[in-house]
Amino acid sequence: MSYDLVAVDIGGTHARFAIATVADDCTITLGEPETLHTEDHASFQTAWEDFRERRGGTLPRAVAMAIAGPVGGDVIRFTNNPWIIRPALVKEKLDVDDFVIVNDFEAVAHAVARASEDQFIHLTGPEGPLPKTGRLTVLGPGTGLGVAHLYREPTGEYRVSATEGGHVDFAPLDSIEDAILARLRKRHNRVSVERVVAGPAISDIYQTLAAMEGKAVSEEDDIAIWTRGQDGSDSLAAAAVDRFCMSLGSVAGDMALAHGAKGVVIAGGLGYRIRDALLASGFAERFRAKGRFESMMAGIPVKLIVHPQPGLFGAAAAFASEAGSAKETRGNPS
Template sequence: MTTGPILVADIGGTNTRLGLAGANGIHKGTSHRYRNSDYTSFYSLVGAYLRQQKVEKCHKACLAVAAPVEDDAITLTNRDWHIDKSSACAVTGATEIRFLNDFEALGFAIGRLSGGQVSHVAGPKTATSQNGTRMVLGAGTGFNAAAMTLDADAQPVVHAAECGHMTLPVETPNELLLRDHLARNRGRASVERALSGQGVLEIYQWVCSHTGVAPQNFTTQEIIQQAIEQRDETCEHTAKMLVRLLARVAGDLVLAFLPVGGLYLSGGVTRACKSLISSDLFWDEFTAKGRQSNLLRSVPVYLMTDDHAALEGCLAAMMMTGSHLSSSGLRGHCQNSITSKAAGF
């Protein structure tokens, strides 16, 4: 007989979302978001959360992390948090811990989200194939993407990636100058250097320098808000450059994975830019793929509006049998060695 709930966690570079779940879904009122900077480690955060929820012991836990998942321990890409399976078992009381890349979790979540958790933002309203590949991508503290396909039993299989570390695709003279700015002292400019919360700040600083405007002490959120409200021309230039680059990267990834079932956008930076993504600015750049432009025009683009969507994906992955897990990330029991290598703001 099992005791205790399933802990689901989405651990990003800036925030962590936590929830408690059972076979019928995430328990109402248990989903909460925490700022990582308020805690010294994941263990102190989850310990405080479980005490708050008056839970002494979890049955299992699925931890979606903003990092590559390759073994029994991970270090977040954009925060110096190290999480290992045995320590996570100790603090949660779980007998089974599974690691999942955060975008893998979003891939598993796609089929579980209701209409209130997803908004259509561009392209056709419906996909050409309801059973075709779907893809999720987005910018938050970092950038990434994952593709979701269905196996012979119509169960989701999610393919993880590390797309934030691809080389940033630039085309115009101004973008080349921005590339040089982002690459300074780094050797190269990756996608994530532009398409992330920190990227917004760096693009803004470059725009100010390029146009001879003294930069204001804006946060990432303030830059985008100023742009959306058309209150600051430099912020507008920043947001528009960000969205053009996002659209180009998204279009490239569509050509790579052919998500005829739809493209799903996620991440705090992406959600903040919703009105620009819904405009011709995004669509024109997204579909500018020469002889394959019509292919891009056939792909519906949706926005995941639920900030806790990855928790649904964690639960979906946890409830699946090993034969249906993705090929990259889930890890098994605390007491044993790995028995199957299955698989923000």
């Protein structure tokens, strides 16, 4: 029996909501998503109530939440926004019967596992579809850097693990990245890769390049730098975007090595927006540049998922995977 649920994807900047329908064969259909700004709401509960009002005052009695941050423990704190969620109170506060909470990139990995081939574009490595068995690394830049691990069984089943891979140490590979690290070390004793390959990092990269050229530039919003770097109006911003893509390639390769991955998927809204820059940059070269393992890295396919809402789709998929086995005993949650 098919059922409906609310899929929610909560990041540092936005909270996205949609009604998802899970069919008898576990096919997932998403309704039109709505995006709310996290800074406009005091808590997730008030954002939920806002969405409920927009939907006419009633919602399905099940929810799947993808959250940007660790999801274990009695209190869930977001990495890049001030909201908290207490799982023990979810049913009461949201007036639902069933819920699943997963890390946001755990959800994206669920989306990767279930998405059709036409939802991916090729970035580097061998052409063709992603491997049907074995390990895949899923990562993507946004407000932070999300990383997850997907293992496909020969039976067609799959397992997903959330990680905090975005917080491993940043390893510079040349003098420019040495300079980026030096700038970041003035504010952070320990510099993680998230400080260099998440969306806000473009500001530090831009400022570093400007200082190297002796140019005085004002501190500004990272979105403005991304815009100028991609529309061709600012050559220094374009160089910053290229440098960002190169560093992302290095990090993606490191994660693939650490996971023993047979394939890599870049995800996230920023990843999709810079897809042309990724293809034109040194991303692929940096992904392969792993010394004695360069030939092995060249044999790993790297894709970009272009599903419009992988977090929402993946949250619903996680619910179907984790809660679906108990559905018959508890009845239809819609």
